[in-house]
Amino acid sequence: xxxxQENKGWWQTIPGMLTAVAGVISALTGFIVALHQIGVFGSDxxxxxxxxxxxxxxxxxxxxxxxxxxxxxLKLRNVGIDFSVPEADLAKWLSNSDTPYxxxxxxxxxxxxxxxxxxxxxxxVIVWNYEHGPGASSPRxxxxxxxxxxxxxxxxxxxxxxxxxxxxxxxxxR
Numbered sequence: 001x002x003x004x005q006e007n008k009g010w011w012q013t014i015p016g017m018l019t020a021v022a023g024v025i026s027a028l029t030g031f032i033v034a035l036h037q038i039g040v041f042g043s044d045x046x047x048x049x050x051x052x053x054x055x056x057x058x059x060x061x062x063x064x065x066x067x068x069x070x071x072x073x074l075k076l077r078n079v080g081i082d083f084s085v086p087e088a089d090l091a092k093w094l095s096n097s098d099t100p101y102x103x104x105x106x107x108x109x110x111x112x113x114x115x116x117x118x119x120x121x122x123x124x125v126i127v128w129n130y131e132h133g134p135g136a137s138s139p140r141x142x143x144x145x146x147x148x149x150x151x152x153x154x155x156x157x158x159x160x161x162x163x164x165x166x167x168x169x170x171x172x173x174r
Contacts, residue, residue: 072105080117081108085124100127100138107145108154115173121157129153 072094073087083090093101104127130153131138139145151169158172159165166172 072102072109075109076105076123077120079109079112079115080120081105081112081123081126082120083124084122090123097140100131100140103139103142103145104130104150106142107139107147107150110142111147111150112173117154117158117172118174119158119162121154121161121172125157125160126150126153129156 073083073090076082090101093099094105096102101123105123108123108126130136130149133149133152136149137144137146154172155166155169
């Protein structure tokens with residue numbers, strides 16, 4: 001009888017079988033979670049998986065052209081507008097018509113057409129200054145942007161960044 005017990009492997013004992021089953025369940029659970037995270041399984045909510053979010057979304061991106069927000073970022077930098085937030089955040093805001101960024105950035109490009117600010121000014125600070133003045137609104141289309149308020153927001157942002165006291169927008173744009 002002692003010989004029979006010596007010949008049994010660990011997998012033939014109840015604790016050994018339970019350990020093996022638990023290991024298989026853990027491995028399958030990890031595999032299913034990994035598949036779900038990369039988007040293999042659909043979900044009930046409208047959220048995109050990380051895999052889908054990394055895929056090109058616009059026809060321009062599919063064609064290998066830069067996204068519209070990237071083009072705007074480059075145009076803004078060319079006229080002396082930069083940003084103090086991560087570029088990925090700014091790109092989201094520029095491509096989201098529910099924010100004031102597309103309208104204000106387009107109005108800035110129109111305002112500075114053919115000119116450049118003498119030193120860079122943060123777009124996110126310009127937008128904040130624009131929206132937080134007395135009687136301010138948050139424009140969603142270019143036609144709703146008040147150009148005088150926009151000039152004042154640029155001047156305020158410039159003065160705040162560089163510690164100056166400029167009062168005339170023309171002194172900033174050349």
